[in-house]
Amino acid sequence: MxxxxxxxxxxxxxxxxxxxxxxxxxxxxxxxxxxxxxxxxxxxxxxxxxxxxxxxxxxxxxxxxxxxxxxxxxxxxxxxxxxxxxxxxxxxxxxxxxxxxxxxxxxxxxxxxxxxxxxxxxxxxxxxxxxxxxxxxxxxxxxxxxxxxxxxxxxxxxxxxxxxxxxxxxxxxxxxxxxxxxVPEAEYVIPLGKADIKRVGADLTIVTYGRCVIHSLKAAEVLEKDHGISVEVVDLRTIRPLDFDTVLASVKKTNRVLIVEEQKPFASVGTQLAYMIQREAFDDLDGPIHRLATIDAPAIYSPPVETEQLPNPGRVIKAVLAAMA
Amino acid sequence: MSKKPSAIADIKAESAVKATDYALAPINAALSSTQRIELYRTMIRIRRFEERSLRAYQGKNPSGGTNIGGFLHLYIGQEAVAVGCCSLMGKNDHVITAYRDHGHAIAVGMDTKPLMAELYGKITGCSKGKGGSMHYFAPDKNFWGGHGIVGGQIPLGTGLAYALKYQGKKGAAMAFMGDGAVNQGAVHEAYNLASLWNLPVVFVIENNGYSMGTSQARSSAGQLAKRAEGYNMTWGQCDGHDVYEVRALMDKHLTLAREQSRPSTVEIDTYRYRGHSVADPDNTYRTKTEIEEYRNKKDPIQVSLHKLLAEGVLTETLADQIDAEARAEAESAAEFADASPYPTPDDIQKDVYWESDHPAQRKSEGRLFFD
Structure with missing residues (x-):
């Protein structure tokens, strides 16, 4: 291909x-x-x-x-x-x-x-x-x-x-x-509102989308290799309509969840997800829902610092370790 | 208005007929007697519809609630503008306007029953009770709203013209706005695009002198339509109290759009007798004397009636009959609205997405709605 x-x-x-x-x-x-x-x-x-x-x-x-x-x-x-x-x-x-x-x-x-x-x-x-x-x-x-x-x-x-x-x-x-x-040469379409499990795992579900999917996949490799933690990465792909069934099935399987998003934290997409997960999978959770977002300030210019303001693989690893603790 | 239900009684001795007689313009000279009467009839139907809606707005319904909620922006005094402009529509001509939209809706041929029902918030309303006074739509009549944000509809109207041109259809879009809208950025962006891309649109400024409660002198620098010159567009201006004059000017501008695919701007001077909306106390920014001056000397319905009587097209008996029919139609619309059911809570989430309304054809998956 x-x-x-x-x-x-x-x-x-x-x-x-x-x-x-x-x-x-x-x-x-x-x-x-x-x-x-x-x-x-x-x-x-x-x-x-x-x-x-x-x-x-x-x-x-x-x-x-x-x-x-x-x-x-x-x-x-x-x-x-x-x-x-x-x-x-x-x-x-x-x-x-x-x-x-x-x-x-x-x-x-x-x-x-x-x-x-x-x-x-x-x-x-x-x-x-x-x-x-x-x-x-x-x-x-x-x-x-x-x-x-x-x-x-x-x-x-x-x-x-x-x-x-x-x-x-x-x-x-x-x-x-x-x-x-x-990308195949033959024509294909992907329906809106269908999430994709980008990595199968057992210990914790990362719910994410956009570039944070890439960060999460990199983090997941390190977590598997260095920490023996098996992370499942659910890529929403579409925010609305939302494939919540896929999120729910993954959370029910791993019983732990971290939301990763390049959003400011207040009233973000992750906020909505966290509400829905606690509402529909409360008894399946082994711990609180965690969320990694952009550090809450307008985007800083300074190049090395902006990298740290946004989610990145290093921050994802830390957030997963905190969620597993 | 008048105490007895006679249109004739409304005629004031000083009703003005302009020296320049636009009735002689070819577009008007070609009108049959029936067509002349229809212009008059449409104006008086709008007037009576709105007077009836005002009574409904101010009255209580039998259960103690209000018949009409929210805003009610009345067009009373401006009828010749919408009627004159819309009477020129061909099958590929389209209309879009702002929130003072009752007149345009009736002028494009919408039935007054669903219009009144929409005001009452009923499921039989033209927008199923989901839009209200400011949001009438009738795509089957080439009427694209009914828009609530000042100037926000002007880029949309420009898009209608873009679509006509793209599809190779010979037609024009009329994008109506009030005088207050000319200071909105979206209007200027639309002017630029329309002129740059040679789009068949006529921007119609209905200048009633007040952007809400702020007079033109306190809100806008220079002549409003002249701003078109900055975008290399031609412009025109006319008295909007005479439906013949409106038609004579608009015909030229619509022809420019249809034949040469060029946009232009027209400024039509008019006047509203009522407040910006019914909720507007209307006593802070203009005098009662000013309102009476317009009522007595320039009322578009009286001007038209006077001319039709002078032309021998209309008789007093027929005029009274038309008025009685318009009042009966408005009453019948109110009865229809009153008797119609409200939407139910189950209707709230209908008409949100095409896909959720067409589940058999839905291609996306996942949740469209949240709680």
């Missing part, structure tokens, strides 16, 4: 869906002539032309809102946010208009839009560019939120997202763009 990067996997998903459905349009800042600020859309303009691959001004509220309006008439816009951090200037369009229009119209109007782009810290770009808004987004009924960790998942999930009739927010990671993984 060929190895391709996470970036290429997303590009292939876009190209395949652009080919499959003439209503799909890719739109965003620098997606066309510049070939993508992070080169995700590299070459798409040459293949699909300027009607399908559209450069926008730096005008997120304008172009995201335009995409929402176009989607109401049957266009399937795939909008790139150069950083998900820029969602704040389009908040009204994303979370008032896209999220609510179906409901407020009594189900008469659909909004099949995808908004995608990177949402992560760890690149020393300071607090304004390092937001991870999956909890904020998922707080809005009507939307779907996807955070893929691998090339394989990114491709299969993005294809499902583009075919979905509800608004889907797809959160990528600039640090993962260069990571290679096995």
């Amino acid at each position: 060929p190895q391709i990067t996470y970036r290429e996997a997303i590009r292939h998903a876009l190209a395949e869906e652009l080919t499959r459905d003439p209503n799909v349009v890719v739109m965003g800042e620098e997606v066309a002539q510049f070939n993508g600020a992070y080169k995700v859309t590299d070459g798409l303009l040459a293949t699909f032309g300027p009607t399908r691959i559209v450069d926008t001004p730096i005008s997120e509220a304008g172009f995201i809102g335009l995409g929402v309006g176009a989607s109401m008439l049957g266009i399937r816009p795939v909008m790139e946010l150069m950083f998900w951090s820029f969602y704040s200037v389009a908040f009204d369009q994303i979370l008032n208009n896209a999220a609510n229009v179906r409901y407020m119209s009594g189900g008469q109007i659909n909004c099949p839009i995808v908004i995608r782009g990177p949402a992560n810290g760890g690149t020393n770009v300071g607090a304004t560019h390092s937001h991870t808004p999956e909890n904020v987004l998922a707080n809005h009924p009507g939307v779907k939120v996807v955070v893929p960790a691998t090339a394989y998942d990114a491709k299969g999930l993005l294809k499902s997202a583009i075919r979905d009739n509800d608004p889907v927010f797809f959160l990528e990671n600039t640090i993962l763009y260069g990571d290679k993984g096995e």
Whole structure:
């Protein structure tokens, strides 16, 4: 099976869906002539032309809102946010208009839009560019939120997202763009809302998603080798809809759980997970639910310190050892 | 309004007819008598519908609760704008507006029964009681809302135009906003995109002089529509009390959109007699004298009635009959709303996701809802 990067996997998903459905349009800042600020859309303009691959001004509220309006008439816009951090200037369009229009119209109007782009810290770009808004987004009924960790998942999930009739927010990671993984050449899709057990284990379940999956897998190897601890890693892949059954089955098997997330701790995705786990698996737990998150401050610039502010394999190992103590 | 149910009684001696007679504009000269009467009828249907909704809002229902909750932003005084603009719609023309949306909804042809039921929060409402006064929608009538956040609908309207162009359809989007919306960033972003990409949209500023309780002089620098020049868009301005004048101006701008795929902005001067919403005490920022001036001299329904009588298109008897029918329709809508059931708690989580409403076709897995 060929190895391709996470970036290429997303590009292939876009190209395949652009080919499959003439209503799909890719739109965003620098997606066309510049070939993508992070080169995700590299070459798409040459293949699909300027009607399908559209450069926008730096005008997120304008172009995201335009995409929402176009989607109401049957266009399937795939909008790139150069950083998900820029969602704040389009908040009204994303979370008032896209999220609510179906409901407020009594189900008469659909909004099949995808908004995608990177949402992560760890690149020393300071607090304004390092937001991870999956909890904020998922707080809005009507939307779907996807955070893929691998090339394989990114491709299969993005294809499902583009075919979905509800608004889907797809959160990528600039640090993962260069990571290679096995991706089949034959077409496949991965349904939204299906978690994936990335590593089977017996002693403790790590529930995680996004780049923290990679950290957790690295930590799990060390924990197995140096400490004899067998860690199961559950990758949620999609935040909403949420495959809680897979989480529950794993927790019931290992009886210990650590949530790892690149979120600020207060009212994070992990907070919701912890509530659900205690509610539905209280008697299966051998100890309190643990959680490792980003250290609670705006993203620090200082490069070596930012690494420590975020979850990383070393912090995951410590958190697992604390949970097992 | 008038004490007896006669439209004729509403006519004031000083009702103004402008020197420039827009009735002679080709788009109006071509109207049949029936079509002229229909414009009038639609305006008076909007007026009577809203007067009836106001009574429902202020009254108590038999169980002691309110018939209509939340906000009720009345369009009374502005009817010629929505009616004039929407009367020009072809099959590929689309409308989107803000929260003062009752007039547009009726003007695009929505049935007043589900409109009233929506105000009452009933399941028979046009949005099943989920949207309320500010959130009417009728995609089958090319009407895309009904939006609550000032200016937030303007990028959406631009997107409707984008879709028309992408799909190769010859049509136009009309994106309505109030005068207060011109100071919102989203409006300017939409202006830029529309002009940059040659999108067939007409931005319609309904200038009633007040952004909520702040007058134009205290909120906006310069002529509102002229801001279009900064985006290389043409613009126009007209008196919105005369439905013929509205149609004459809008026809030009819609033609520009449909034929040349160019956006433009129009500013239509109008006036609302009621507060920003019914909850607005309306005594802090303008005088009763000012309101009476508009009522007496520029009321769009009176202006229209006066012209139709002068044209010999309408008789007093027919005018009274139309008014009586409009009042009866409003009453019948209120009765329908009153008799309709509320949604149930089971309805709360319907219409959230397409997928949860179509379980047989659902492709995703996992939990969509949480408790």
